[in-house]
Amino acid sequence: MKSDAIFGNNVKGLKMLSDVMKHFQLVKEFRNVGYFETAHHKEIFQELKTAIRQGKLIAVSGIVGSGKTTTLRKIRDTLDKEKEIIVAKAISIEKTKVTLNTLIVALFYDLSTEKELKIPTQAEKRERKLQELIKKRKMPVALFIDEAHDLHGNTLIGLKRLIEMVQDCGGTMSVVLAGHPKLKNDLHRSSLEEIGSRTTVFNLDGIAASKREFIEWLLRECTKPDTDIDSIITEEAIDLLADRLLTPLQIEHHLTLAFEAAYMSGESPVTETVVESILAKDIDGLEQKLTRHGYNLKTLAMTINVQPKVIRSFLRGKLSPGQSQEIQEEMLAAGIPL
16 A cells, blocks of 8 residues: 555646556656547538638537537647638636627737737727728638637627628638537527527537547557556456546546556556546536536526525425426526436
């Protein structure tokens, strides 16, 4: 049994210790590998590129950890290399405070070639200056916005009008929104019909049909070339991970936990029993499922117009059967998964 000091509980699975990596012949951490591309990813990639070239409002929807950010990064890198479309990206960290003005500023910074950039503060002058800048560059523009499920409805409507403003000056601009399934549901709400009906939505299912292949790929990429995978983790352990987990993020995290737990207990290879010990009992619970889809307590309460304490009681099973059924019906009507 290894000492707790070696294991380091303060690491919390975010970084695998060098002793663990050396013991299991790992040369990389699972979270630092790269891009795993399935047939689904290839299809989404090509369709996204086509939609971007056509100047559309686009939404890429996927649960937490499904690989939205990684997929969009690859698309941006590809477009940059092809040099046929100008790529702009909103990099503001405080996504809940991002406004149309923030996004227009991002466009100015990524479109301008001036050393001393001066953005007009008056709205009319600013928009006209942006039109002039786009006409000067003579290339289509793609604006990428991650965590777009946090954008206010008015900002989404403003983005649709921004695309139209660019079209008015003879330019082409696409806006690519990436977010949790909540984003897709919000776009289907009647209050956002103005843009929802004009948005092309792509559902990123991640590795749903390729989880075992993803685990095997991760292990090959993170071990020495001559490593016998069966010597560090059993087939049964891999099967259990593929069966119980959903996303690349979950798999990377739990593989790390499994190797650390096996090292701590002196076991090698990692067994099904070790994997079972590190899987949370409530990993498939309703609250966890809702969180992966972008719905926390506050968001749920706002979406179906009830007090947060009611949602808390619902999730803890403390409402009457009649109240619970009413909440479930409201959630389903709003497109929230149960």
